[in-house]
Amino acid sequence: MGRITRVKSFAFRRPDGVLIYIPVPKHWDQTLIPRISRGGYSVRTLVTASPPPEASFSPVLIESKSTNGYLIPGSAILSPDTPHHDDAYYCAYNIIAADVICRSSLNGEYRQASKNCVSATSRDLIFHQDLFYLITWDSQIPAAKSFDKDYSISLCSNGLVGPNDDGIPGWLCTSHNADRSPLRIKKSLELPDYAITILCSLVPNAVNPFLRFFYLYQIVEYLMGRDFDSRITGLRQDFLTNQDPSMVELREIVKKFQKAANEETRINSALDTACIHTSAAADALLDKLNIADEDLTFAGKIYRVRNTLFHDYRRLHDYDSEVSSLCQNLYSYLLARLMPS
């Protein structure tokens, strides 16, 4: 905002061209406004399991020891009722969100504005009321340009995803409680786009628990595939370094390859770290199905459920709440697996 020292109001241009002026509450602490470099910030919309209380917020630390973002409910943007009017950082980030959204409207861009902005006469019809705005200070974020690819999984594991057309997705791994404590966001492992789409868009919006399991199993298969690739690379290296393998050595390599290609081996290897909550949920479901096998590993249980779902769906038909519970736990587990340890 350059030399601007205090903001009095913002102009929002509705799609029909009418300008709406939204005042910045006079009692807000704007001492940081002169230090803001306009254009150095991004604003994203995020939802959690339920609409956030207006008084909630989270300072955000994205791969940093100091705050480089804020998560603020849309209902609090330029709200004269916010109890945090004397927090200069909160006010600055809140004003930045309003600035970005209102400036976009002047260019006919309404991606971050509420659908109601078409007939808006006041701020509550311009800013989304049921979701969060994530305001980030881009120059202080290592991977600002690939933000969605790098940080979506971390946000998702904190119960924060992008909104759907109807507002809030029904199945998140947790609900973000923006209780003013810092929200730490880290870069996830390198992932293909489809895996991010599955975890951050498809799973949270899949009403059917069987479909959610199917989606989640795609991530299990991705992990299996990644593990398989690293094993095969090792075998290939062994094979290539040995120019003239003996029959015994060749048999050994083939045996290793066969083992690596075996699906049960692959899932055991991919899900080598057990999760007690997911394991208990899988046990509950397998009990209902009268599948009792004490020797099953954690991965084996997931594989057994997968086989039943894929090949004998009717047996699972009446157990959607158990499948749902398993999905909830497996979802959290997989998200954690995709973050660096």
Add this chain to the structure above:
Amino acid sequence: MQIKSILEDNKVSAKSILIEISIEDYLGLAKQIYKKNNFQRRRVRSSKNVYSLLKADILQGCVMPPVVLAYTKPPGTLEYDLQDAIHKDSEHFVLLDGLQRSLTLMEIEAETASKADIQQAFLARMMRCEIYEGINKIGILYRMLTLNTGQTPMSVRHQVEIMYQEYLDVPFQGITLIREADARRARQPNCYNFKDVIEGLNAYLDRSETPIDRGDILENISSLENLAKENDKRDVFNDFLITWNRFIGKIVLFDLKYPCENDTGDANDDASQDPKAWGTTGQQIFKRAQAISGFGSAIGLLRDEDSSISFVTLDMDNLVVGADGDEFMLEFNDLISALNSRAKRIGNAQRLFFRQFFKMLFWNDSGTYLNLYRSAKEAFTSANRIGI
């Protein structure tokens, strides 16, 4: 210009006078009304095609429906000298219906400035105006609501603002309404923020404490139905304001102050000076927009249940705090703090809380009738039950 017809409007106790007037004379008047009235400066943009079509039609000589005005001088003034009223007395005219048409006429005049013959023909053309003469403010509001059912109706709040703006800065029965910018004066006894009072009256007419200014037809019809229940001989705005002033007067008498270690005793301090308190004095608590909106809405709802309840029947004299003053202030601030931390939208939650508070306070059978302390506790419980 000449008068063509005079009819009595018995519903609003006024004369409806139809005149024919040249566009030039009308624009002279309309510009004055537009210039003096900040509240009417809202131009609705139609799509480019509709906008161009309307202008082209007018230039071709299309006859517009009559523009509707109110003239607040006593009956007979217009009939005595219509020319004089139109040319010299714009201050007593209010534009009820036809703002967009008037603005379009102004634009045509500006756009034809370089084509003298076209402009001359345009300005010389005659149009119709319907003028309500000797009408009181509630009558004007009623007529505005019945007229504004077109494509771009004004909101009720906007219309009330237009009508009562003459109360701004002019003492009325010891009460002064002031502009929003003058926050310091608004804290003085018998001084109220004009915008807050308008919100409060709108909450009463709308039976809703939420400040959403939709301006849609359904909102207007709902307010119209409620307005029709009012006694047309009384001005509900005056009753509302005087009653609210009596309530605030009672609160001032109770001398409620938030107990703090370094009490300066300055009743005009901002709440922000004491981070613990949402309201440091009783006056500060109840002078907020949320309180007056809650009051308007609550009395409207009580009136719907029992038509004998009105602003003038509220028993202000027998109000009691119901607890020690310090205890009341601590409890009230605690309740608001708890409300704020849970509310999805703080302003709406506070308005709902105050609506429930005033309902409990002035409802005979609430069990907390006329007791501020108990009404506050009950309001908190019921607001949470309703959902904040």
